[in-house]
Amino acid sequence: MVTPSRITLARKRRGLTLAELSDRATVSLQSLSNYETGRTAPRPDTLAKIASALDFPAAFFEGPALDELPAEGISWRARSKTSARVLExxxxxxxxxxxxxxxxxxxxxxxxxxxxxxxxPDPETAAGMVRTGWGLGEASAPNMVHLLEAHGVRVFSLDPDHAEVDAFAVWRDGVPFVFLNTLKSAERGRFDAAHELGHLVMHGSEHACSGPEAERQANEFASSFLMPRASVLGHMPSGAHVDQILRGKQIWNVSAMALTYRMHDLGLLSDWQYRSTCAELSRLGYRSGEPQGMGQRETSQVLTKVFAALRSKHVRPGSVAAELGLTSEEMNRLLFGLTFTTFKGEGRHVTAPATLNLSIVP
Structure with missing residues (x-):
């Protein structure tokens, strides 16, 4: 039995309109509309053409209905001109x-x-409350992906093909999800993770979570969360030079630009010093990247441990994908840059951090 909503979901996943899918699958526009609304169901040969055009296994369309993530609850961290089709x-x-x-x-x-x-509450207060509740004190935040996962946030990667979307977060049925662009530098990835945490904390489903003001608040939360006021004031001198900032950013594993902004916000850099420092950092390549930065991105311990445990029971990632009605490539996009798991052939050895214990449900 074909589930109409799954056809719609797969089409949106590929960024296609009904007309574009009609051309690709050589199925009439009216028929596709009927299939998505459930007025009629496609014959097996027609479903095969739709599945091929969308690059989904035919079995995907026969699963139970899926509730899409709530559009009104998503906080997008994306370029202002990102199309609605890409966001969908x-x-x-x-x-x-x-x-x-x-x-x-x-x-x-x-x-x-x-x-x-x-x-x-104001972002700095909110960041301090979360740090206190999580026992971080004034210390540098550890691996942000591990930290989010340890507190129940489900973390995935965004499709590498949609680089214009930096990240997004959403609550769904009381469970927080964060999706991260894993093509950015490790330092910027940490900031994105903290930014999305700010949205989850300050802009839940009952609060507005979009628009410039919400983005400003989430940025201030991330800056305060990663670089606590007392820590920055204790380590960084007033009027610090670029070389001091480049050394100092390693304390908190943040980008040079982020630390510069935080120092200006805390009054350690004057307006003129802030502008000239940003100009010098930009000249050195720190606006578009992070030369001599952390290097390796922070990865998931939950997902890595899950797939390591499955492998120990001879369950391959490709088998999981097939059970879900996904291709291995589709599932790989959800984990890209977050695990060492590969889905073709034997893959590489999976190493999992030892700081989080997962137990298997009997």
Whole structure:
């Protein structure tokens, strides 16, 4: 039995209109409209053409209905001119990620959700409250992906083909999800993770979570969370030169630009010093990248441990993908840059951090 909503979801995932899918699948526009609304169901040969055009296994369309991630609850961190079609494709991918996590939760006991909803305090206060609640004190934040996962946030990667979307976060049925662009520098990835945490904490489903003001608040939360006021004031001199900033950013594993902004915000750099420092950093390549930065991005310990445990039971990632009705390539996009797992052939050895214990559901 074909599930109409799955045809719609797969089409959105590929960023296609009904007319474009009609051309690709050589199926009439009216027929496709009928299939998506459930007025009629495609014959097996027609479904095969649709599946091929969308690069989804035919079995995907015969699964149970999927609830898409709530569009009104998503905080997008994307370029201002990013098309609605790209955002819809990212949201559809997020729905597939939620489907994968439901599969995982049926088999593993994952960390409980421990992300506070603080309404709308000022971002610096909110960041301090979360740091205190999580026992971080004034220390540099550890691996941000590990930190989010340890407190119940489900973390996935965004499709590398949609580089214009930096990240997004959303609450779904009381579970927080974060999707990260894993093509950016490690330092910028940490900031994106903290930014999305800010949205989850300050802009839950009952609060506005989009627009310039919400983005400003999330940026201030991330800056305060990663670079606590007392820590920065204690380590960085007033009027610091570029070489001091480049050394100092290693304390908090942030980008040089982020530390420069934070120092200006805290009054350690005057307006003139801030502008001239940004200009010098830009000349050195720190606006578009992070020369001599952390290098390796922070990866997922939950997903890596899950697939390591599955491999120990001779369950290959490709088998998981097939059970979900996905191609290996589709599932790989959800994990790209977050695990060492590969899906073709034997793959590389999977190494998993030892700081998080996952138990298998009996």
């Amino acid at each position: 494709a990212a949201r559809a991918a997020g729905t597939l990620g939620a489907m994968l996590y439901e599969w995982i939760e049926d088999r593993f006991r994952l960390p409980a959700v421990n992300v506070p909803s603080l309404g709308k």
